[in-house]
Amino acid sequence: DAGVIQSPRHEVTEMGQEVTLRCKPISGHNSLFWYRQTMMRGLELLIYFNNNVPIDDSGMPEDRFSAKMPNASFSTLKIQPSEPRDSAVYFCASILRRGQTSPYGYTFGSGTRLTVV
């Protein structure tokens, strides 16, 4: 398996522009997570999905952020409009969840480094 695939690896955009980050989870995994990593706040959960349904989006900073999972093999995180404070590394991770739990650790993608200038 190719693992969790994120694109792009790097993104530089101007303030006010729309940014879309993409994630392909591991085939068969049914939970997907979006994390943001910054020096100041560390790794923080933005949103997660179970079976393509958003379960907890309390970590999404504000209405400028939105996430979708139209099918089991694809998710997007969109920022519109982007601001310099959104600069961070954004990770996607997936896991196989059986029932109410999973004995496994996450598999992370390589992350997208976003720079908003």
Next chain:
Amino acid sequence: AQTVTQSQPEMSVQEAETVTLSCTYDTSESDYYLFWYKQPPSRQMILVIRQEAYKQQNATENRFSVNFQKAAKSFSLKISDSQLGDAAMYFCAYRRLQGAQKLVFGQGTRLTINP
């Protein structure tokens, strides 16, 4: 809410020596998972080791082992025979056993290996 604390922002060790990274956590639950993740300069998050709270035996993976003290809510990582490739950020993380599967991370410890 659960919290994870890593009190050592940076650590260094001589190659081939042993180093221990500290982690404490706070939870009211009795069953949960604890993890150590490694993040090298490539920024890939790599699972190093996992511990189930209901198991008394400490987890071991080759040169990596943990000291899990449930009553003290402590979960330290010991790296034996340190190698240059062990240089990375190390994150301690907590996850509930049931229900929400989100990981709660500590702030990380940057480990330097001196040749």
